[in-house]
Amino acid sequence: MPDQPLPAGPQPHSAHWGAFSAQWDGKQLAVTPHPADPAPSPILGNFTDTLRHKARILRPAVRRGWLERGPGPTNRRGREDFVAPPWDEVLDRLAAELTRVKAQHGPQAVYGGSYGWSSAGRFHHAQSQIHRFMNVALGGYVRSVNSYSAGASQVILPHVMGSLETLFRRNVTWAQIEQHTDIILCFGGMALKNSMIASGGVSRHLEPDAIRRARARGTQFVLVGPIRDDLPPQAEAEWLPAAVGTDVALMLALCHTLAVEGLHDTGFLATHTTGYAVFERYLMGQDDGQAKDAAWAASLCGIPAETITGLARRLAAGRSLITVAHGLQRAEFGEQPIWASAVLAAMLGQIGLPGGGYSYALGAMGHYGRQVNAVPIPTMPQGTNGVRDFIPVARIADMLLNPGAPFEYNGQHLTYPEIKLVYWAGGNPFHHHQDLNRLREAFARVDTLVVQDNAWTASARHADIVLPATMTLERDDIGAAATDPLLVAMRAAAPPAGEARDDFAIFAGLAARMGVEHAFTEGRDAAQWLRHLYRRTQDALAARGLEAPDFATFWAHGEITLPSEPDDGGPLRAFRTDPAAHPLQTPSGRIEIASEAVAGFGYADCPGHPAWLPSTEQPDARHPLRLIANQPATRLHSQLDFGAYSQSGKRAGREVVRLHPEDAAQRGIAEGDVVRIFNDRGACLAAVCLSDAMAPGVIHLPTGAWYDPEPDPGAQPLCRHGNPNVLTRDLGTSRLAQGSCGQTTVAQVARYESTPPPVGAHMPPAGA
Known part of the structure; x- marks a missing residue:
């Protein structure tokens, strides 16, 4: 249909990476932060x-x-062409297929995938919309729990320190760091490319100036990790390039030094923790004969023993803060660095002090290090899921390939359901998941795969039914995050492209065909839903005696500022002051240095206290390099990979891999060469950037380049674009969390001697 009239003037809007205004002239979009x-x-x-x-x-x-x-x-998904029936026919067929699967197999045969960031808008939030639809139309669906980013930490931290809210949202803020912190030990760094993003939006990016001001006051930043620029230049960081996967050894050695030199806070350990005696036996080697001292750790991580002991003393000498990037727990035994770093902070005795203690994932997203809002934000109700089956989010291929098989998760003995239909809206599993050749095999097992999205991602290309959804700038919404005070009227800046429809409209159409339209819409259209959802925030403001503009006023003004809770350190500060009156949400009410609950699960891959468990995948002669597959700097995950800024970071449309000059020289590789990166799971092409910011023996290929396999290629197609998840392992972190292990793997790199094939990732498939 022809484009509708353009809105007049710049329109306020918001994205996960910032608030802005936008004006569309019919061809290009002008964006103003x-x-x-x-x-x-x-x-x-x-x-x-x-x-x-x-x-x-x-x-x-x-x-x-x-x-x-x-x-x-069928194994033809991703290889056949498409046809383009009209909307009514496609919705009729999809409604019939949903009805068939429910009638023959029950709602427990439907997986409501839809993992992904989708839009910053709280109404047109794809996960909320699809889950509401499935609950209403089917009576439920098989769901996922936890995230790819923090799958291990989301399970282990409640055992150790209780509520995740305590650590993520009500803890150490950047304002405290600027005033109080003497040294920040950053395992994995705090890259600005990560903290510039927060689900629901971030209106003020505080981190660059906060780091600069803290450093000017005298805060020392120490980076442990293989990539030097994982802390920004204004941190003037000391770099300790520990060998990949050895952070736990270093943490244990720091703990050992504190203990043997009497630098640990025995009073805090006695009153605020439990299980230290069990951990200390392990630390001193009383059971296994190996003291976890600095000399032991130096042989594993490559950091001199005297540097380790000196660092422990520095941590104990002033106000210290321990942080751990999400990436450390996206690895085999990923629970261990999270637990060990919390124990290190507990031994220093500064948890709950302003700017001190333990702030897991500070800098990993823009949510952390900020004050939370004092009033609720608008959110879309999802209803009640009548299906009890679930999987840890990173176990989707296991589920599809092994229906009926048992698996362990957090002390539970569970069984994978048999899935007949997968419905994905607003996400791209061919970005998030590992071992993409295995994922292709898994998706070949279902009866029907439905993808609802705005662009031809690899997931859409592998679907049976593809429904075009609007982009965020093509619809009205409300942008909000629980840690950002700005509530944004996200006004549409452009009409929908082609025949694209809002997710709400698509699901309303399906609900009508399945006889549940009113239950899904509650008699409201999209504009009425926005007013309804806003009312929750308006009423909360009024209850506090604050200015509470009505929806029309908010919409006309474009934004309102919400009040924040005080920066009081939250539950951890109260726990420090009086642990008896303010216990943590753990079995003991204290920090669990050793956990009887975890020990009782009997998991050898996650024992009852932090332990050194080296990865079962190590470099060898065939694959001698460590690959780091972290988050990209030019996009959010794989979102808008085809956009101008994302493309500016590529070379001839191909993703860039960073190599240390020594590693490149050994292989006859020069700046700008196209290389083949490979291991036993797969291979991809990438363009080379030489950088001494990489530790030797480590290569860096960020995630998010859309998977682009050679056409009709067989079992292990070459990805022409540079998606590292053709190389990464698809296994759980441990039986405890079953999180993603996508951060690191082993690989080899060789110069690609043939003419590189063109990248086709962003071209529509045949028939579309």
């Missing part, structure tokens, strides 16, 4: 050319084989 943001994210530049990009899904599409032969397992 919010004037109050001291350090706007350059990722906003991805919006400028994406609204009418060739990668957009413009009309419904159905895989030809599914249309002609019906639902069923």
Whole structure:
């Protein structure tokens, strides 16, 4: 249909990486960051050319084989062309397929995937919309728990320190660090590319100036990790390039030094923790004959023993803060660095002090280190899920490949359900998941795969039914986050592309065909829902006696500022002051240095206290390099990979891998070369950037380049674009959390001697 009239003037809007205004002229989008943001994210530049990009899904599409032969397992997904029936026909067919699966197999045969960040808008939030629809139309669905980013920490930390809210949202703030912190020990760093992003939006990027001011006051930043620029230049950080995967050894050695030199806070350990005696036996080697001292750790991590002991003394000498990046726990036995670092902080005795103690994942997202809002934000109710089955989010391939198989999770003995239909809205599993060749095999097992999105991601290309959804700038919404005070009226800046529809409209159409339209919509259209959801925040403001503008006033003004809770250190400060009156949400009410509950699970891969468990995958002669596959700097995950700013970081459209010059010279590789990166699981191409910011023996290929396999390639196609998840391992961190192990793997790199094939990741598939 023809484009609708353009809105007049710049329109306020918000994204996970910042608030901004946007004006569309029919071809390009002019983007202006919010004037109050001291350090706007350059990722906003991805919006400028994406609204009418060739990668957009413009009309419904159905895989030809599914249309002609019906639902069923097939390895033709991702290889066949599409046809484009009209909306009504596609919705009729999808409603019939949902009804069939429910009638024949029950709602427990439907996996409501939809893991992904989707939009910053709270109403047009794809996960909320699809889960509400499934609860209403099917009576529920198989869900996922936890996240790819923090799967291990989200399970282990409640055993150790209780509520995650205590550590993530009500703990150490950047304002405290600027005033109080003497030394920050950053395992994995605090890269600004991560903290510029927060789900729901971030209106003021505080981190660059806060780090600069803290350093000017005298705060020392110490980075442990293989990539020197994982802390920004203004930190002037001391770099300890410990060998990949050896952080726990270093943490244990720091603990050992504190103990043997009497630098640990025995009073805090006695009154605020439990299990230290059990851990100390392990630390001193009383059971296994190996003291976890600095000399032992030096042989593993490559940091001199005298540096380790000196660092322990520095930590004990002033106000110290321990931070751990998400990436450390995205690895085999990823629970261990999270637990060991918490124990290190507990031994220093500073947990709960302003600017001190333990702040897991500070700098990993823009949520952390900020004050929380004092009133609730608008959120879309999802209803009640009548299906009890669930999986840890990173175990989707295991589930699809092994229906009926048992698995362990956090002390529970569970069974994988048999899935017939997968429905994904607003996410891209071919970005988040590991071992993509295995994932392709897994998706071949279902009867029907549905993807609802705005662009032709690899997930959409592998679907049977593809429904075109609007982009965030093509609809009205409300932008909000629990840790950002700015509530934003996200006004549409452009009409929908092609035949794209809002997720709400798509699900309302399906609900009508399945006889549950009113239960899904409650008789409201999208505009009425926005007013309804806003009322919750308005009423909360009024209850506090604060200015509470009505929706029309808010919408006309474009934003309102919400009050914040005081920066009082939250539950950890209260716990420190009086642990009896303010216990943590652990079995003992204290910090659990050793956990009887975890020990009782009997997991050899996650014992009852922090332990050194080296990865079962180590470099060898065939694959001698460590690959780091962390978050990209030019986009959020794989979102808008086709956007201008994301493309500016590529070379000839191909993702860039960083190598140390010594590693490149040994292989005859020069700056700008295209290389093949490979291991036993797969291979991809990437363009080379030489950098001494990499530790020797380590290569860096960020995630988010859309998976682009060679056409009709067989079992292990070459990814032409540079997606590292063709290389990473698909296994759980341990039986406790079953989190993702996607941060690191082993690989080899060789110069690609043939003419590199063109990248086709952002081209629509045939028939679309």
